[in-house]
Amino acid sequence: MTINEPLLSPLEQVVRNIEQVIVGKRNVIVLSLTALLAKGHVLLEDVPGVGKTMLVRALAKSFSAELKRIQFTPDLLPSDVIGVSVYNPKERQFEYKPGPIVAHIVLADEINRTSPKTQSALLEAMEEGSVTVDGVTRALPQPFFVMATQNPIEYEGTYPLPEAQLDRFLLKLHMGYPSPDEEIEMLNRLEKTAPLAEIGPVMSLDELLALQRKVADVHVSDTVKRYIVDLIQQSRQHEAVYLGVSPRGSVALMKAAQAYAFIHGRDFVIPDDVQQLAPYVLAHRLLVRPEAKWDKFDAETIIGQLIARTPVPVPGRR
């Protein structure tokens, strides 16, 4: 269920561009763009081979942005991510060799495979928008967008991300398997050509930065703010929830809703935006009681209930 509204035309072009590579995942593409425009980051949780990497690469190509990929392994060190200072005998001083994180779009593959130390180096860079090596802080390029992937945590040999770090990600998305028809379409496309190689940029990075600035101007009325807060408050009272959504979650929901409204060509947020985004913004921000999990209560179900329990405020009704 999505909002039945056309996208803003430059962004529609971006989505179409990416859709040439990824079949039948329009919602995920739109949501990724939402995170990008809201200056947030995305956590993709899925099994390997559903097209996570493809999505990021198509995104980067659409903006002709520099893409770097970090494959997280258990032996990866923080310096492998953020870079090191190396002594240059000729210049006789230390020289900073940037790590793979210094890029516009970073694909952090399987971040739950690496040690917490390295994970936190990445997350710190995401939060601050800068890296600090040998006491010198260096700003990361703008725009800066991290798309991390992780395998479902039930798998062997993983270090689950702590809750405090999970909520650094604005949205948590699932790719999911394509439908049979979509999979056939995918095979058709890949039969002779490599679509990724065929697509080109449709928007410059400067244009993207300008759009990011415009997102902040999207109007959020008091009614909608009240609705966001009501929803968050409900999450703290739900019987199956051990720890509710933090105020940082409220901010994230509002920011994401602004971007989502902007993508859909509106300069104001409506409750539909909030309802659409709530599962992706809130699911990784609340802790479900262990006993509730036995009753097949997962975060998505709970958020569905939160939405059903929170009345949409409609002004003008006496």
Place this chain on the structure above:
Amino acid sequence: MRPLRANMLSTVLPNALAAWLLTEWLWPLEAVTDTAHIGVFVSFVALCFGLHLLRVPIWLSALGKMVYIWWALSRLFSFASIAALPHALWRDSIVWLLGDRSSMPSDALRTFAFFLLLWAVSFLLHWLIVRRNRWFVPYALTVGYIAVLDTFLPYSGNGAILRLVALGFFAFVWLQGEELQAKAPSFRIGKWRAAALFIPAVALAAGYAGPKLPPQWPDPVAFIHSYGATSEQESDNRPAAGVKKIGYGQNDSRLGGPFIADDTVVFIAKDQGRHYWRVETKDIYTGKGWEAFQSEQVQSFGNGELIRYEWWSDKVKTVEQTAEITRQDQAFHLVYPLGLQQVQTSDHIVYRMHMATEKIYTTDQNANALPIRQYMLTYMEPDFPIEALRAAPPVQDPPFLKRYTQLPETLPQRVRELAKQITDGKETVYDKVKAIEQYFHLNGYTYETTDVAVPGPGQDYVDQFLFETKQGYCDNFSTSMAVLVRTLGIPARWVKGYTSGRLVGEQDGQSVYEVRNNDAHSWVEVYFEGIGWVPFEPTQGFVNPYAFSLAASNPEEPEPQPQPEERETPRVPLDQLLEQSSTAQAEHWWEKLADVWSWKTGLTTLVVLAVLGGAAYATRRKWWPRFTLFRFRRRKLDGAAWLISAYGALLRHLQDYGLKRRPHETLRQYAAEVDRLFETNEMNRLTKLYERAVYGTGIKEANVREAVKLWENLIKRTIS
């Protein structure tokens, strides 16, 4: 079978106990208030709980209760017909609600309200005790109520307390047993209950049978009694525990008890003849005293106007006389001789004769009571022909008989037997009545004012006097005679007033009498077919002042007395006589309303209003949206405010149409549903404009015009 039995017991028992608790509130009423016929109310409580128990559908249960109330009120207040009751209740409520609320509503209305109260309380108790198993509050209230009554009022709550303690133990054991059984299903509840009940039963029996010490503390409320004794003047309504002061009082519902003499002069009469002075008659005997018949019929007449009232047939010889009364106090009613024809006074007074009691009130044109001091009376002094009285056949008219031979069901059988015994061998009605009148003179009944008993609870006033105390004053004698006569099926009524008083001198050829409070009196009138009401005097030491003559004239021969034209029926046509005058004489607007609006009109109006309201509600989808269209077309608001308000109205109409927006639905989701139903996209378009107005920063003028169009279309869709 066992679970079924247990189940039946556990539904019957709480109902029975709750009904019992409620009746404990009723029994004392007979002793501490002037309420009579408690049995009627107790039966009503039983009926209420019985209907609860049988799980009768609510409409049927309500109908049953209404029928019972109707029946009980008709019987209690002896309404002439079934239909008279709603009329009386309707009129009383209108007059009381719209008019003077400082006065008490009529007895019938109060009783009706009491029934409704019992209805509500029984419902409450049923819910509390049977449904919720909450015993404590009603039980504690009942104990408190009995304790207060027992302490502060002349009511002995011994039996009630005993019953309540038993009930309390029983309920406790019952509830405790259920709780224990709920904890352990194998619990043998029957045996446990038997054992648990045995102990309090033994204790109660021992306590009841055992010797008891007198109260160890002095009565803490003695000062209340002494206070009560000093305010005797106002104590007319008090139960007969205190000492009464003689004089004319309104309330005769509880007779008995001693009185002290009062020599105050009430009025001075200049009169040609010597006779009793009437004030009023009463004709419902309750077992404790007399109540007035409830009737709204009033005859009004002005100064010097002839009263349209047939005292006797022309078989009674009469002589026209005049008298002059000078009241020594303020009075709002007349004292008048039997056979009153007209009244004359200097003021502009309207006399209002209440047909049920024959009491004549003095009022102004607007029915406000006016005191009267001096007035002239013209009356017919009767001479009753004994031959004609002897020849009078028994009365046959059933409603008339029903009213004037009314007796309480509690009247002991021995009273009836005594009446038969006294009149044994007497053939005519007159002889029977005369025998009863004489009975008191010959059988050791004595006149006594101080050592006069009050009937105890469950004791009949007449029975006590006739068989036990045999001493008393006029009320004892007159009531007893009226009751004895009634047991024989002869119509009789009780008359209150004054004796002729003390002759103090002569003036202008007339005798001057002083009538004092001591001269307050009561006597009996018996109705003879073809003659009318004839007074009798049973009280020991008093002589009937009216003349009875033996064959002095031929009863067939018409008397030369001038007879008004309209006299055609010999009997007092109480019920039919002046219905028209009662309607013509309503002075206050609410009384007029009550008269113009009979209960049938009122009920019809209510039904018509309800039907109109229902029709308006049923057809609201046709007219209400049109009204909204009209309303919003006229509204001059800036665009966004108009849209917000109009959109709200549209949502209400759609909801009424059956398209309910669930609270968590966003407007777009709802709009999609609406559009699907109407096969359009107008709601979606309108909603987007509305969103812009509400969640955004405002809308443009062109958008508002579009919104108005969309909105009107949608409203029209809800009409079709």
